Structures are given as C-alpha cells and as structure tokens.
Amino acid sequence: MKHISVIRIVVIGNGMVGFKFCEKLLAKRQASQQISITVFGEEPRVAYDRVHLSEYFAGKTADDLTLAGEDWYADNGIKIYLSDPVVDIDREHKLVRSHHGIVVQYDYLIMATGSGAFVPTIPGVEKDGVFVYRTIEDLELIQSYARKAKKGAVIGGGLLGLEAAKALLDLGLEEAHVVEFATRLMPRQIDEAGSRMLQSQLESLGLHIHLSKNTQEIKGGDCIEGMQFADQSFLEVDMLVISAGIRPRDELAKIAGLETHPRGGIIVDNQLQTSDPNIFAIGECALAHHMIYGLIAPGYEMADVVAAKLTGGAKEFLPFDMSTKLKLIGTDVASFGDPFIEEPACTTVRYENKAKGIYKRINVSPDGKTLLGGILVGDAEQYNMLLQTCKNKTILPPDSEDLILGSRGGEEAGAGVMSFPDDALICSCEAVTKGMLCQEVSEKGNHTIDSIKKSCKAGTGCGGCIPMVKDIITGTLKQNGVYVRNVVCEHFDYSRQELLDLVKMNGLKTYGNVLDTFGKGDGCETCKPLVASLLASLWNESILQKDRAPIQDSNDRYLANIQKGGTYSVVPRIPGGEVTPEKLIVIGQVAQRYGLYTKITGGQRIDLFGAHLGDLPEIWEALINAGFESGHAYGKSLRTVKSCVGSTWCRFGVQDSVSFAIEVENRYKGLRSPHKLKSAVSGCIRECAEAQSKDFGIIATEKGWNLYVCGNGGSKPQHAQLLATDVDKETCLRLIDRFLMFYIKTADPLARTATWLNKMEGGMSYLKAVVVDDVLGIAAELESDLQQLIDVYQCEWKEVVDNPELRKRFSHFVNTPAKDPSIQFEEMREQKRAKEWA
Amino acid sequence: MNTETQTPTDTQVTWHIACEVSDIPEDGGGCAFIDGKQIAIFNFARRGEWYATDNECPHRQQMAVSRGMIGSHEGEPKVACPFHKKTFSLKTGQCFNDDAYQIKTFPVMVRENLVYIGL
Numbered sequence: 001m002k003h004i005s006v007i008r009i010v011v012i013g014n015g016m017v018g019f020k021f022c023e024k025l026l027a028k029r030q031a032s033q034q035i036s037i038t039v040f041g042e043e044p045r046v047a048y049d050r051v052h053l054s055e056y057f058a059g060k061t062a063d064d065l066t067l068a069g070e071d072w073y074a075d076n077g078i079k080i081y082l083s084d085p086v087v088d089i090d091r092e093h094k095l096v097r098s099h100h101g102i103v104v105q106y107d108y109l110i111m112a113t114g115s116g117a118f119v120p121t122i123p124g125v126e127k128d129g130v131f132v133y134r135t136i137e138d139l140e141l142i143q144s145y146a147r148k149a150k151k152g153a154v155i156g157g158g159l160l161g162l163e164a165a166k167a168l169l170d171l172g173l174e175e176a177h178v179v180e181f182a183t184r185l186m187p188r189q190i191d192e193a194g195s196r197m198l199q200s201q202l203e204s205l206g207l208h209i210h211l212s213k214n215t216q217e218i219k220g221g222d223c224i225e226g227m228q229f230a231d232q233s234f235l236e237v238d239m240l241v242i243s244a245g246i247r248p249r250d251e252l253a254k255i256a257g258l259e260t261h262p263r264g265g266i267i268v269d270n271q272l273q274t275s276d277p278n279i280f281a282i283g284e285c286a287l288a289h290h291m292i293y294g295l296i297a298p299g300y301e302m303a304d305v306v307a308a309k310l311t312g313g314a315k316e317f318l319p320f321d322m323s324t325k326l327k328l329i330g331t332d333v334a335s336f337g338d339p340f341i342e343e344p345a346c347t348t349v350r351y352e353n354k355a356k357g358i359y360k361r362i363n364v365s366p367d368g369k370t371l372l373g374g375i376l377v378g379d380a381e382q383y384n385m386l387l388q389t390c391k392n393k394t395i396l397p398p399d400s401e402d403l404i405l406g407s408r409g410g411e412e413a414g415a416g417v418m419s420f421p422d423d424a425l426i427c428s429c430e431a432v433t434k435g436m437l438c439q440e441v442s443e444k445g446n447h448t449i450d451s452i453k454k455s456c457k458a459g460t461g462c463g464g465c466i467p468m469v470k471d472i473i474t475g476t477l478k479q480n481g482v483y484v485r486n487v488v489c490e491h492f493d494y495s496r497q498e499l500l501d502l503v504k505m506n507g508l509k510t511y512g513n514v515l516d517t518f519g520k521g522d523g524c525e526t527c528k529p530l531v532a533s534l535l536a537s538l539w540n541e542s543i544l545q546k547d548r549a550p551i552q553d554s555n556d557r558y559l560a561n562i563q564k565g566g567t568y569s570v571v572p573r574i575p576g577g578e579v580t581p582e583k584l585i586v587i588g589q590v591a592q593r594y595g596l597y598t599k600i601t602g603g604q605r606i607d608l609f610g611a612h613l614g615d616l617p618e619i620w621e622a623l624i625n626a627g628f629e630s631g632h633a634y635g636k637s638l639r640t641v642k643s644c645v646g647s648t649w650c651r652f653g654v655q656d657s658v659s660f661a662i663e664v665e666n667r668y669k670g671l672r673s674p675h676k677l678k679s680a681v682s683g684c685i686r687e688c689a690e691a692q693s694k695d696f697g698i699i700a701t702e703k704g705w706n707l708y709v710c711g712n713g714g715s716k717p718q719h720a721q722l723l724a725t726d727v728d729k730e731t732c733l734r735l736i737d738r739f740l741m742f743y744i745k746t747a748d749p750l751a752r753t754a755t756w757l758n759k760m761e762g763g764m765s766y767l768k769a770v771v772v773d774d775v776l777g778i779a780a781e782l783e784s785d786l787q788q789l790i791d792v793y794q795c796e797w798k799e800v801v802d803n804p805e806l807r808k809r810f811s812h813f814v815n816t817p818a819k820d821p822s823i824q825f826e827e828m829r830e831q832k833r834a835k836e837w838a
Numbered sequence: 839m840n841t842e843t844q845t846p847t848d849t850q851v852t853w854h855i856a857c858e859v860s861d862i863p864e865d866g867g868g869c870a871f872i873d874g875k876q877i878a879i880f881n882f883a884r885r886g887e888w889y890a891t892d893n894e895c896p897h898r899q900q901m902a903v904s905r906g907m908i909g910s911h912e913g914e915p916k917v918a919c920p921f922h923k924k925t926f927s928l929k930t931g932q933c934f935n936d937d938a939y940q941i942k943t944f945p946v947m948v949r950e951n952l953v954y955i956g957l
C-alpha cells in the first residue's frame with residue numbers, strides 16, 4: 001500500500017516574496033503531492049504591494065495594495081497567523097514557535113523575513129517626528145504627522161530616499177530636504193554626470209539637496225526640531241524620514257544558528273538553501289551570490305526556484321539583473337546592464353541637454369555590436385527598449401547613437417519590440433517572455449492590458465513593462481493582419497478625427513443621430529463624452545440641450561467639478577486674473593452663505609469647494625448677478641489666461657500684458673477642445689506669468705509679441721516652442737485661431753497640445769508651416785471655423801440659471817429637495833475639507 | 839409611455855413610487871430616496887428599458903452611481919461611476935473591471951407615468 005504523506009511547509013514572513021512563494025507553490029504542486037502551508041506574518045495585514053507603497057499617499061487604500069485578500073489564503077487551505085512573528089526555531093525537532101505561543105512542525109521552512117530600514121545610530125533618532133519608510137503603518141504615521149509639520153527632511157539620497165522626499169512634498173510640506181552622506185545622488189545606480197542632472201531636476205521640483213552631509217545629532221525636546229551636521233551647519237526641520245539603506249532581517253536566523261553574513265543576510269547557495277538543508281531563505285533577507293537583492297524581480301525569481309524545488313522540479317538562482325527605473329519622483333531615472341563600464345572595455349555615447357534636463361549614456365561593446373548598459377535621466381522613455389536590447393544581446397544598428405537620439409515614435413518602438421527573439425524576457429517580475437505574450441494575443445484572444453494581466457500576470461509586479469506589453473499587443477495584431485486603428489470604442493469603428501469629419505459633413509447635432517448613423521450598440525462612457533466634445537467643438541451649442549446632457553462627463557453635465565465626497569466646486573471666470581474689490585466681496589459673501597472652502601488656484605482665480613449639487617444654481621445666480629461668468633473649470637476647454645502685471649505697474653514691463661490677457665481670455669472662453677487649454681501673457685522677457693509652460697503663451701517684446709505653443713505643466717512638463725516673433729496683436733490672435741482650430745480638428749481625444757505635437761510627423765517645423773505659412777491652404781477655413789464658435793458663445797451657467805427645466809436637474813434626489821445625507825466634511829484651518837476616502 | 843415592466847418581477851417585493859417618468863432624463867439617471875435608501879434609477883430610452891441599482895459605488899463609497907453615464911458592453915447594459923469609471927452591469931450589478939465589486943439591482947415598473955421600484 002502506498003502511503004501518502006503530507007509535506008508540511010512553514011513560511012516565515014508574509015511580505016511580497018513570501019506571498020509569491022505560496023502562489024507559485026500552489027501552481028506547481030503535483031496532483032500526487034499533499035502539501036500543507038502555514039504562514040506567520042509579523043505585520044497586522046496580509047501581504048501587500050510594497051513597491052507601490054507611495055501610492056498610498058496618492059489615495060490608494062491598504063485594500064487596493066493588497067496582493068490577495070484573506071479569503072484567498074482560506075480558499076487555498078493556507079493557515080495564516082497575522083501580527084504573530086516567529087520568535088524561535090527548534091531545528092532539531094523541526095518546530096517553530098510564535099510570539100503568541102503557537103508551535104508548528106515543518107518539513108521545510110521558508111524564511112521570507114525581508115528587510116527593515118537601516119537606522120544609523122545618531123543621537124536623537126528616538127524623538128517624535130523621526131520615521132522610516134517601509135510599511136503601511138509607517139506611512140500612516142508619516143501622513144498624520146505631516147498634517148502639522150512644515151519642514152521635512154530625508155536622510156539618504158538613494159532610490160527610496162528620493163521617493164520618500166517626493167512624497168513629503170506631495171503631502172504638502174513647505175520644504176523637503178534630502179540629506180546625503182556621499183558627494184552625489186544615487187551613486188550606486190548612476191554616474192557623476194547623471195547625478196548632477198538629476199539633482200538640478202529635483203531642485204527645480206522644489207526639493208532641497210544637501211550633499212556630503214554627515215548627520216551628527218538630531219536636536220529637539222520630545223519632538224525633532226533640527227539636524228546638526230558634522231560640518232557645524234544646522235538644518236531646522238520638524239520631521240525626518242530615515243532612508244539610509246536596508247538591513248536584512250536575519251535576527252531569527254542568527255538565534256537559530258544559521259549561517260549569516262557579518263554585514264547582514266542569511267547565506268544561501270544557488271538553490272536558496274541555508275546552512276540547514278531543510279531551511280530556505282528568499283527575498284531581501286537572503287544573501288545570494290554575495291549580495292542582497294533589494295528589488296522585487298529577483299525576489300520573485302527566488303520564490304520560483306524554491307517552489308520548483310519542493311515540487312520536484314530543478315532550477316537554479318542565477319545572478320540577477322539589477323536594472324531599475326525609479327518611479328514617482330517627478331523626473332525619470334533609470335539604469336540598466338552595466339552602467340559604469342568605461343573605455344576601452346566599451347565605447348560610450350553620451351547625450352546631455354541641460355535646458356531640458358536630460359542626460360543619457362549608453363555603453364556599447366567595442367565591436368559596436370551589442371549594448372552593455374546605460375543610464376537615462378530626465379527622459380527614460382526608451383528604458384524598456386534599451387533594457388531588452390541589452391539583456392537579449394540584440395545586434396545593434398550601425399549608428400548606435402540613434403538608440404538614444406532621434407525621436408523614436410510609438411510605431412518604431414513597436415517594430416523594435418517585435419524584432420526581439422521569442423524568449424526575450426518582457427515582464428521580469430512574473431517571468432513572462434515575448435513568445436508567451438504573443439501567444440496570449442494570437443491564441444487566447446487577450447487583446448487588452450487588463451485581460452493580459454488577468455490571464456498571465458504580466459505587468460502586475462513593478463508595472464515597468466506595461467508600455468512594451470502594449471507594443472507587443474499592437475505588433476502581434478498587426479502581424480496577424482489585423483488592421484489596428486485607434487478606434488474610439490466598441491460602438492464606433494472610427495478614429496476621433498474620422499468621426500469629426502463625418503459628423504461635420506453630415507451636420508449631425510445630437511448624440512443619438514451620431515450613434516444611429518455611424519455607430520452601433522448603446523454607447524458608453526468613452527464615446528459619449530468624446531462625441532459631446534466633437535459636437536461642442538463643431539457647433540458650440542449648449543451642452544445641456546437636446547439629448548446632450550446625459551452624454552457629458554459628470555463634470556460637464558453639472559457644469560462643476562465633482563470632488564471627493566460628491567460635492568462640487570465652483571470657479572467663476574476672472575479674465576487675466578484681474579478682479580475688482582466689489583466682485584471679490586461677492587465671492588466672499590457667496591462662500592460664507594453656502595459654507596464653501598475657498599482657495600486661490602494656480603490659474604489666478606478663486607475656487608469654491610464643497611457645494612451641494614442642489615445649491616449650484618443659486619450660487620451661480622448670485623455670481624452672475626454680480627457680473628461673473630462660468631469659468632469652464634469643469635470642461636475640456638479654455639481654462640485661464642494668466643498674466644503678470646506688465647507695463648501698467650511693473651517697472652520692467654514693455655507691453656500691457658494684463659489688457660492683452662483679458663482680450664485673449666474673452667476671445668477663447670468656452671471653446672471646447674480635445675483637452676483643457678491653458679494660456680498666459682507676460683509683460684517682458686522675465687516671464688513672470690510662466691507663458692512658456694502653457695498650451696499657448698505670449699511674451700511681450702520691445703517690438704510686439706512672441707507667441708509660444710504646445711507647452712505643458714502637469715506631470716510631464718514641457719516647454720512651449722516659439723511659433724512667431726515680434727508680431728502685432730492682430731497677427732498674434734490670427735495665429736492662435738489657426739493653431740487652436742488645427743489642434744481641435746486633428747488631435748486624439750484627451751491629448752494635450754504638447755502630446756499632440758510630440759506625435760506630429762515633422763514636429764514643430766511642420767506645425768509652423770501649416771499655421772504660419774499656410775502650406776495646406778486651410779488657414780482661412782480654420783479662422784472662419786473658429787470665428788463661428790466665438791460668435792455663438794453663451795455663458796452655460798446663465799442658460800441654466802434662466803431655465804427652470806434645466807435648473808430642475810440640479811438636485812441630488814428626484815423625489816425630495818433634501819441634500820445627500822451621506823456627505824460629510826472635516827474641519828481644517830478654520831475651513832472645511834472633504835472627508836477622507838473610507 | 840406605455841405600461842411596462844422591466845427586470846424579472848419578484849412576487850416578494852413591495853413596490854414604492856419613486857418619481858414621475860419625466861424626472862429621469864432620457865438615456866440618463868436620477869436618484870430617489872426610498873425607505874431610507876438611495877436608489878439610482880435609469881431611463882434607458884434607447885433600449886426602451888428601465889433599471890434601478892444602489893446609488894452608492896462600492897469602490898470608494900461615493901453616492902454617485904445615478905450621475906454615471908450609461909451604455910452597453912457587448913450588448914449588456916451598464917453604468918459607469920463618474921468617480922473612477924468602474925462600470926457595472928445594469929442587469930446583474932456585477933462590476934466589469936473588478937470582480938470584487940458588485941452593486942444591488944432592483945426591479946422597476948412604469949405605470950401611468952409613474953416609476954415604481956421594488957424593494
């Protein structure tokens with residue numbers, strides 16, 4: 001009789017790698033194998049995505065970050081103890097004992113205890129206001145402390161330190177400092193020149209960087225008040241995050257007498273076996289090939305190796321690639337392969353553009369055939385391409401500098417990925433190759449990122465491979481003869497531009513008509529607002545009349561921006577940022593009467609938050625009676641035209657920038673476009689209105705005005721480029737007319753002008769040729785189309801205020817005038833704010 | 839408007855008057871307060887169908903489903919929450935983007951210009 005024995009496996013640590021091990025073990029288990037899994041976790045919650053921990057500050061909840069819910073463990077028969085660390089291992093009897101006294105027997109023990117933040121012994125580290133950055137609890141503490149803090153610092157200018165510093169800035173601290181012991185930032189990943197460029201980029205984001213600083217003492221009473229450095233300088237701060245490196249959690253292994261390294265880490269061989277053959281160590285606690293791999297992809301690979309071994313497979317953990325791309329710090333940084341290798345062992349190509357803050361370096365083999373490594377700062381768009389080219393030893397083109405120079409548009413990149421061999425590893429976190437992805441697309445019919453994620457997990461780890469996965473989907477579909485067009489959605493088999501032409505030629509004015517004539521099905525949240533925007537750009541008729549109200553995005557439908565909690569914000573237009581005291585008083589009175597939070601916006605106007613849906617018409621009635629108009633803050637349309645005070649008051653001003661800004665804003669107000677439009681006018685070359693960061697910006701010169709276009713602030717800042725020099729006002733407006741209409745007609749949905757230009761073949765010189773030199777002969781038509789839109793402009797809010805039928809729609813309930821009882825606010829600095837997401 | 843019933847009528851439900859037909863925009867939604875609950879009601883005029891669901895979106899507990907856009911996904915009627923665009927089947931309430939989320943659906947009956955919801 002064959003005796004089926006159960007293999008008892010105990011996992012210590014329920015972090016990312018410990019979880020991945022369980023998942024892989026279940027997947028690889030043989031039908032004949034009986035396995036029992038017990039997991040001990042020290043943290044109070046099941047494993048979550050630590051790599052994207054910072055997104056917790058951006059609104060993700062602990063639940064969103066969870067890798068698999070508690071039911072997953074239950075459903076798979078895994079016994080899990082949380083908040084209960086293992087405190088003792090009895091290797092002789094193969095028992096572990098937990099803090100709460102639970103004793104479990106093992107056949108194999110997996111140590112996945114990860115690492116903790118390394119905290120140097122500086123006097124004063126125990127003070128309140130000093131944190132580390134590792135767990136959700138750490139972030140909760142930081143978040144609540146940051147509410148009352150003004151100046152924060154981070155010790156450590158590495159990968160994690162910079163991410164933490166950016167997080168402090170995003171949490172609203174007035175100052176965020178980075179204190180680094182070395183002479184430059186990220187010394188382990190990038191070279192000297194890259195560090196310098198990164199530093200200047202981070203400084204322009206508002207971070208203060210201090211190099212070669214040795215923190216001697218943390219000063220203060222119970223709470224931190226400042227940092228004293230060895231060079232006698234002092235930095236006043238009221239909170240500090242320590243991110244000076246990681247320390248493998250090997251304390252338990254040491255107690256158990258396993259072999260550990262003097263500088264930390266449980267020593268393992270290339271099977272991840274420790275000095276005890278029944279105990280394995282994986283993830284950040286393991287020291288393999290003489291190093292700690294502080295990244296998730298090698299951790300997952302370790303989990304895979306051990307899972308394979310325990311289920312009868314054979315696999316080896318090989319030295320792993322340490323390429324990284326930094327996320328979330330507002331500027332791109334990446335390094336891959338061997339970034340530091342020097343001539344003559346390679347040929348190095350460098351590219352530096354100080355104005356744009358870009359530094360790139362690639363190291364090519366001396367024979368020019370393969371890529372050995374490189375560094376990207378400021379623009380890492382080619383990271384995935386280069387990484388794969390490097391890893392797969394793809395033969396390079398003769399002019400290898402093309403790899404980092406020259407604009408490689410989306411299509412070229414697609415062709416690039418398709419030239420990789422089938423076994424090229426695309427998602428290193430989940431070990432998915434190009435061949436597997438092509439199969440997903442061709443044979444399993446997974447044509448979207450979402451379905452690919454579900455079916456083979458590619459892209460669910462660090463997420464860095466997603467752009468390439470997209471390229472592979474498109475590339476494979478193309479190879480299969482599927483003609484891929486940027487069609488709107490399942491209801492319209494046309495691109496935005498095609499649909500715009502069709503709607504225009506046929507004079508269609510309602511969504512129902514457009515859907516009946518050119519679409520199928522019942523529409524959706526993608527095509528409805530898109531058609532709404534086309535109709536508005538073509539005819540500029542009220543967006544709430546006929547069948548158009550329910551096809552607007554929620555913000556457009558209620559002519560206000562929906563905010564956290566379900567209330568709305570109100571933004572009256574203040575052209576050029578000029579406002580009379582009388583009008584200001586009315587805004588104050590309205591805010592008082594309806595209990596609104598008030599804030600000055602970045603676009604020189606005033607935003608009133610927290611309005612109940614049902615109050616909106618009355619609020620606007622009061623504002624309109626005082627002479628205000630809708631500010632269209634809710635629409636994909638012209639927002640503001642900022643201005644500096646110009647020659648009327650400023651001693652440097654050479655033209656009256658305010659008057660021109662008001663004229664420009666009044667001309668284009670209400671204009672609907674593929675995305676929002678921002679503008680500014682500066683009174684002289686000093687550029688106080690920041691016109692070069694706008695979709696169109698105007699700067700006064702001695703002789704007239706310079707016009708810049710296609711700039712962008714936001715998450716991917718881009719400077720505007722010069723379109724015309726020293727033109728008079730009329731010419732300037734005519735050029736803007738043409739530019740805007742050309743954009744409206746040809747841009748993809750939700751593409752800002754900067755993105756539109758970046759994708760345009762021929763780029764700026766082509767745009768100039770069309771707008772200024774009229775090579776297409778369409779200038780007159782563009783101008784008259786725009787003039788038509790200006791002629792029919794009406795204030796949308798005035799229409800609603802004057803129309804009882806439309807007013808009726810502004811009520812939370814259809815059967816009672818009551819307000820939404822679930823809306824809740826919190827107090828903050830004598831005003832209110834929306835309650836946090838539950 | 840003709841007398842019509844949508845969604846399978848359960849004999850156990852109690853019918854509540856929610857509003858008049860004209861209170862809900864065609865191909866749009868509105869929210870009614872019934873029995874202490876917020877119910878989202880949709881007039882899917884294009885399909886000649888009515889639907890009712892929870893007004894609260896399970897993703898971030900926002901009372902906003904009634905303000906969402908309706909449409910179809912491979913023929914199945916759906917609504918998209920305006921906050922983060924999670925979409926839900928109007929027939930089953932199942933979320934299309936994330937299996938973990940689901941909203942309740944309720945039967946709707948339209949008689950003599952009045953909209954009734956079965957709870």
Ligand SMILES: Cc1cc2nc3c(=O)[nH]c(=O)nc-3n(C[C@H](O)[C@H](O)[C@H](O)COP(=O)(O)OP(=O)(O)OC[C@H]3O[C@@H](n4cnc5c(N)ncnc54)[C@H](O)[C@@H]3O)c2cc1C
Nearest residue numbers: 013015016017041042050085086113114283284294295296
């Ligand atoms: C803010 C941040 C950003 C990061 N960004 C990236 C990135 O962009 N790319 C990248 O590749 N990597 C990144 N990392 C690193 C990545 O998160 C780690 O490599 C990965 O989490 C390691 O997984 P692990 O399971 O080994 O350790 P952990 O995730 O730390 O899990 C170990 C778990 O074991 C528990 N434990 C310890 N001792 C015991 C005990 N005795 N009993 C029970 N439980 C115990 C710990 O409490 C912990 O929950 C980042 C890390 C942080 C903190």
Ligand code: SF4
Nearest residue numbers: 644650653683684688
């Ligand atoms: S841009 Fe010139 S004119 Fe305008 S405020 Fe600055 S210095 Fe004065």
Ligand code: SF4
Nearest residue numbers: 058059170602714715
């Ligand atoms: S206002 Fe803009 S930058 Fe600020 S939190 Fe909202 S989306 Fe982000």
Ligand code: FES
Nearest residue numbers: 895897898919922
């Ligand atoms: S609250 Fe509905 S999708 Fe987020």
